[in-house]
Amino acid sequence: MSAGHETTTGPLPIGQFARLVQHTVKNDPLFQHQALQGEVSSWSVHNGNIYFTLRDDDGQMDCVMWRSARLKVDPSIKVGSEVIIIGSVDVWPKRGRLQIVVARIQPVQTLGAMEETKRQLIETLRAEGALDLPSRRLPLLPKHVAIVTGADSAALSDMRQLMTDRWPGLRTTVIEVLVQGEHAAMEIVRGLAVTRALARPEVAGRLGLPPVDAVIVGRGGGSPEDL
Known part of the structure; x- marks a missing residue:
């Protein structure tokens, strides 16, 4: 040595x-x-x-x-x-x-092949005008945020922590859905239908909540085939 x-x-x-x-x-x-x-x-x-x-x-x-x-x-x-x-x-x-x-x-x-399928889907949606729909301006300070995501996911934990740190007291409602697999698309559509109902003052009011004025659809990471 x-x-x-x-x-x-x-x-x-x-x-x-x-x-x-x-x-x-x-x-x-x-x-x-x-x-x-x-x-x-x-x-x-x-x-x-x-x-x-x-x-x-x-x-x-x-x-x-x-x-x-x-x-x-x-x-x-x-x-x-x-x-x-x-x-x-x-x-x-x-x-x-x-x-x-x-x-x-x-x-x-x-x-x-997956990337090609994704590219073709984007082209189809663009041709149908689905990607050109007018966007709504988000409220400066939302009163009620609906989160459409997987149950007990790391993504949900991160979102909750971030909102607690930045906007303590912000009202949130979590709508749990599947975020991968063959039934995920149908589940996410169902979750969005719930948020649409909660955006109506008469529905939210019956639950003692302010109407939903912002929605997050989120999930964590994952392999390309899962996403």
Whole structure:
């Protein structure tokens, strides 16, 4: 060991060092929840977990997707598929093995198709004039805000905290709806119908509330396929 790197603590046990590496990568944002792209070069399933290797021309890494996340896997993925994953680096100290724990995986061509569908929908809505409807000016100080969002979501918690900090005492009504999945659109429309009713003074008055004069439709983050 060079003089510039001498230590008085002595050599670390290898297991302790492996756990130190694990702690470091699990607490560094650079190695957590990263979006990565590559080609699947191996693919196997064991005890419900998926083990695969992600590679490109410059390198490769072992990946694992636990069975709890396996329901989100596109069945078309196989060896040779080009995919995008969302994953976090972890280290298995007993084996000294570094791998990516994958939360999401999606074929690149599927994401491209989703973007094309989104583009076509926007063009259709624009052609129908739905995007050109006149907007209403928001009140400077709303008296009653309706929030259409998922139940017990982080997004709802953030919105409530922000409104409490900026406008303490502001009246809010939460209308809980599904914000992803095949029934989400119908649920959100239902939620907006409730806010429209609460905007009528006679309806709000029967509930002892001021009429709704502002509406928030919101959700937190999510993968592109969920959104």
